[in-house]
Amino acid sequence: MTLSFFDQFMSPTFLGIPLMALALTLPWVLFPTPSSRWINNRLLTLQSWSINRFTNQLLLPINTGGHKWALMFASLMIFLISLNMLGLLPYTFTPTTQLSLNMALAVPMWLATVIIGMRNQPTHSLGHLLPEGTPTPLIPVLIIIETISLFIRPLALGVRLTANLTAGHLLIQLIATAAFVLLPLMPTVALLTTLLLLLLTLLEVAVAMIQAYVFVLLLSLYLQENV
Template sequence: MTLSFFDQFMSPTLLGIPLMALALTLPWTLYPQPTTRWMNNRLLTLQNWLINRFTQQIFMPINIPGHKWALLLTSLMLFLITLNMLGLLPYTFTPTTQLSLNMAFAVPLWLATVIIGMRNQPTHALGHLLPEGTPALLIPILIIIETISLFIRPLALGVRLTANLTAGHLLIQLIATAAFVLLPIMPTTAILTSIVLFLLTLLEVAVAMIQAYVFVLLLSLYLQENV
């Protein structure tokens, strides 16, 4: 019986119990906890430096009221990076390949930015739906287009993360299967395919980090428009 390549994206179960919750909670145990000592170790110092640099870069263009989101978005970025990276290990499951999970991240956070804009500065938030100086005949059409683009934002966030990770995992599995099949028939070709597989794996590691960063960066841009 030939298994489908998409079986790797099915939620694993053990004795009928879905292991999605375990895959979501495991990453939090991988980060060292802050200590009460005067001097931290090298790993903790590097972790703090990376978090501080990321937070400064993301929130520098955002107004002061939006800095309340720093802890939430920084935690989300670390969480997504860890889930994406752990999914590259053998015999593991990547929760972020599930569109339902990514939409569960994207929709509430996007909706929160929209509600904040409508509550704090409704005139400015509604002004995004109609550019200044628009001819009268184009006003209804532009309002409809801008409204559609506004509601497409969370869908684009979730689909972008899902599609990039799914495509990378499928490509890795296809090339790995080809290298395994070609090994007894054409060893030279199999070795060349394995080199391509190694380079693709490095690319997928970069994609896993970049996609988590892009997800949070776009959320910060939506927040910047509404704060």
């Protein structure tokens, strides 16, 4: 019996072994293996088309130097979508509801974009800390504010992904519990609640895909400022 609604977000263990590693490895097993043929099957064709469209749209405003990140962005996008979608299945665990995992993905990627900017164009990167035309008395205050906003970026990336997925899963469990309790008392209301649960599940599927896209899109914007 579930003692708390938040127990579903605890990292599960089996025989003292955390299952987080298994949950992170499973999406790569589900991906189809590419072949040397141009068109092998419908699944590979759909996957190649979607990845090409995604990378073209994502890297269009970025300079040529940032196109080296295309493979990393596409892999991260597919990885996050797979984790988010697999977490919607019954008796599964969503690793992206853990802030530690999301921060482990966000901080190194954000730090890499900052290091690239400081190494290749330090003047331009530091120029973001002080907008042009700022009055002299406001210069120290704006530098402090922009520096804080720079270091908050990875925290915002991780918290956004965690909060959206956690809220969606928690709301699904609340409505499912309400439908289960109302079923013997008010079957009609329970049926309407179940319909609402179905619509919410479809919305959560869209959220799982959108949040993965937003995560990678914000990383690409950070990269755009530093290349």
